[in-house]
Amino acid sequence: MAESTDTPRLGQRLRIERVSELWLRMAGYFAIALFALIVLTLVHRSLPLLSEYSVVQMLTSTDWDPSQNSFGFLPAIVGTVYVAVLSMLMGTPIAILTAIYIAEYAEGRMKTLVSSFIDVLAAIPSVIFGLVALVVVVPLVGDYLAPLFGASATGLGILTVSLVMAIVVTPFMISLSVESLEALPDELRETSLGVGATKWETIRSVLLRAAGPGIFSAVLLGFGRVFGATIVPAMLIGGQTQIPDSLFATGQTLPTLIVSDFGELMSIPITQSALIFVGLMLVVVVWIFNFGAMLLQRRLRRRWQY
């Protein structure tokens, strides 16, 4: 009979409902389970190192030589902070200005064009940025910028990485900032212009202040991205574990420490543990920044009720 093949009987439908509910519930908890599993694995695997060496001593020592069992993380920490701060200093003003252009100035086709261009760029693999930088940014820094400051450099180093990371992270910060600017109610603009403010005054004193938490959270997320970036620094930083003494010096960041030492040294348990501890440090810092960004966005959302 057609009826029984086209529409399954109620009992069968309810069985499907129960089975699917079970599966979906499991999938729903999967995100939390995955998070917990990553944290537990990293902590568990870092314990051999933490039980043998003092954390404070490792974080403040400059001596990194895994083959001699000395694990000083300071050079890599300093390198990572340099790179993250420098790229933020270069990328943030440009990102905010571009976001203002897209949200407040551009119209019609131009707006679609520029913003879809930026979406596309956010999707370009970072290894391609690194490769292009090898032929564009490295000679620029090594042959022109460094001699200008009287430094001799190959072009691989902190400044190069920062420049390239600023480029990598800018589209990401732009789209987040555009989102928070565009979410602002139009009454804000109308009121401000209505009392005689110019467009620039409206943007500066009203819109930027209103969207402030959202833009700031975009910057925090960008900072987290640069902090955990691996491939671009690994290609461009030069890979010497030392505290960089100038912008043109080579160095190491926390992720590149993992890349440069994991291959040959992962068979030694204590080194393996040290590198997993680096991973743990990375996620803790990135998660703190992310959490801050989330709180800011929540506040913004409550203030404007969207």
Added chain:
Amino acid sequence: MDRYAKQRAFGVLARAAAGLVVFVMAVVIGVTIFRGGRVLLADPSIVVSPPGSRYALEGTGGFFHAVLGSAFIVGPATLVSMILAISTATYLQSDYSSERFSDAVNMFLNVLWATPPIVYGVFVLTIVIAVGARTSLFFGIIAIAVFQYPIMTRYIDEALRSAPDTVRESTYGLGATRFETAKMTARAALPGIVAGVIMGFARGIGDAATVLFTAGRSTNMPNGLFEPATTLPVLIFDNSMSFNEEVRAHAYAASFVLIVVVLGLIVVSRLLAGRFAQYVPGGRHA
């Protein structure tokens, strides 16, 4: 400076910043296409020829192993990740879970999204070591799937949320079960779901840090699920630091292939979204 001059100066500044961003990005794409295109035009066969025995040293043969490796790793990973992501996103809808629960899970997904890819690589590698296996195609798939999962789930969740409520109300009104309603909601949100899956695929195919230690960085053709493999981004990364000119040239050719794939995926996702939208209630009519 009076306030109108300030206003003009600022407008110029904002336009200049946008122009700079667009210019820099045009340089990135342009350099990739020109340098890679030159290598490919000289010898297009390197994309489909297997690597020779001295590939890493002299660039004999081509990088077909990385093309296949990318396909064999990212394809299955996207499939696994997609099934999980659609299930999770469905569970986060109001029919199944409370607002509070889905807020909490979304927080975890955000944090996972922001986790540096290298951490996923290290995480999967510790599993490899724990089970006493060696790095292989299989663990590359797991690493990429884990990496894609939060990205896809966030996109799909967003898509399901924006599906019109009338779909849900009318299916319930006809006496459907929750699962049947969820299927209809998913159908209504199809453009967003497809776009999310494609975006996840694009991110997965471009990432090097997750597969750097998990897939094995081999310079042979992938010949088994538990054999080492490599992907295009890893090949680009390795080749870019070679001393051999020929090997480095392959990095540019490979990045040409990669950028064409990624840009193509984005265009396809936009086109599909536009095409699908006309079949969706409330969607725009193309």
